[in-house]
Amino acid sequence: GAGVSQTPSNKVTEKGKYVELRCDPISGHTALYWYRQSLGQGPEFLIYFQGTGAADDSGLPNDRFFAVRPEGSVSTLKIQRTERGDSAVYLCASSVTSGLGNEQFFGPGTRLTVL
């Protein structure tokens, strides 16, 4: 079956612009996660949704970052007033449900470059 998909695969923007990154989870998965992977680092947790609600947004670095999942399926990560330090690969993952032991399936990521 189809895995997690993310669009666009690459996004180049200028400092100060607004960007939206999209994630389509595996059908039927109720939990959805966003991670950010900077160069030379492992993925870093940003936010997790159970259904439509953001159950844990403790990893969002500041209020320029926001994510939504209005219908409990597709999610959009929104970054306002982008900065060069936001350049990274943004990974989305989904799992059947939340909690320990539930395997997170990752998408290929969106590579964001802020010039």
Place this chain on the structure above:
Amino acid sequence: DQQVKQNSPSLSVQEGRISILNCDYTNSMFDYFLWYKKYPAEGPTFLISISSIKDKNEDGRFTVFLNKSAKHLSLHIVPSQPGDSAVYFCAASGSQTGANNLFFGTGTRLTVIP
């Protein structure tokens, strides 16, 4: 602060030999550990996991060992195959640390030489 550490950025192993990838963690509240494998331009793929109530978990050529007192885990791949060449990430989670957040190490790039 990096709560999960992989101190070896790279490892080269001859085909057929054993690959041992190491991982250390600092947070004693972690009680679930995972290994992910990542190929270029793809997302990480789950490989194997272990709960803190166990000290070993085996799945085919892959075995993960956990030493809770040392806060150390390792992934053994036997025998190593060229297709195993990838970046391997150790990750940890815990019911007390946000069960749905995975804390990742920085990864180890494994190269299996034919």
